[in-house]
Amino acid sequence: MPTCIVCLETLKNPAALPCGHVFCYDCVIRLVRSVNPYTPNHFCPTCKQPYTILNVDPNLIPHHLRHHVTPAVRKLNLEYAVPLPMKTSATNAECAHLLAENASLKNCCVVWRKRAAVHATATMAFVGLARLARDYGMKMKKERDELEEKYNELKRLYDEKT
Structure with missing residues (x-):
C-alpha cells in the first residue's frame, strides 16, 4: 500500500x-x-x-x-x-519487526523536530544579539563622529585665539 x-x-x-x-x-x-x-x-x-x-x-x-x-x-x-495477509509466522515476525522500526523512526522524527526547534530558537537568539550589537556599534560610531566634530571645532577655535 x-x-x-x-x-x-x-x-x-x-x-x-x-x-x-x-x-x-x-x-x-x-x-x-x-x-x-x-x-x-x-x-x-x-x-x-x-x-x-x-x-x-x-x-x-x-x-x-x-x-x-x-x-x-x-x-x-x-x-x-x-x-491478503499470509498466514506464516515469518511474515508475522517481519510485519512486527517493520511496525517496531516504523514506530522507532516516528520517535526519531519527533526528537529531530524538537532539536530543530531548539536550534532555530538558538539561532534566532544569536541573530537578535548580532542585530543589537550592530545597532549599538552604529550608535557608538555616530557618537564618536559627533565628538570628533566638536573636538575639531574646539581645536579650530583654540588655534584662532592663539
Whole structure:
C-alpha cells in the first residue's frame, strides 16, 4: 500500500503536487499552514521543487483554456488492492519487526523536530544579539563622529585665539 512520507502512514485522501509526488491531503495542508510568515510559495518535501498555492479565478481564464489550468495541490482518487495477509509466522515476525522500526523512526522524527526547534530558537537568539550589537556599534560610531566634530571645532577655535 502506498504511504505518505510526511506522516509515514497509509495514504489517506491522497493529493499530488505539480512535481508528481503524492502525500495525504491533510499532511500537505499542515505543511503549508506551518510556514511562518504566510507565503504562497512552497517546496515539495521530497524533491524541493517549488509550487504555489495561489488559485486563479476561473472567470478570468478564457473558456477554451480552463481545462488546462489545474490547482497546484490536486486531490487524487487512487484505487489499490490490499494484499491478503499470509498466514506464516515469518511474515508475522517481519510485519512486527517493520511496525517496531516504523514506530522507532516516528520517535526519531519527533526528537529531530524538537532539536530543530531548539536550534532555530538558538539561532534566532544569536541573530537578535548580532542585530543589537550592530545597532549599538552604529550608535557608538555616530557618537564618536559627533565628538570628533566638536573636538575639531574646539581645536579650530583654540588655534584662532592663539
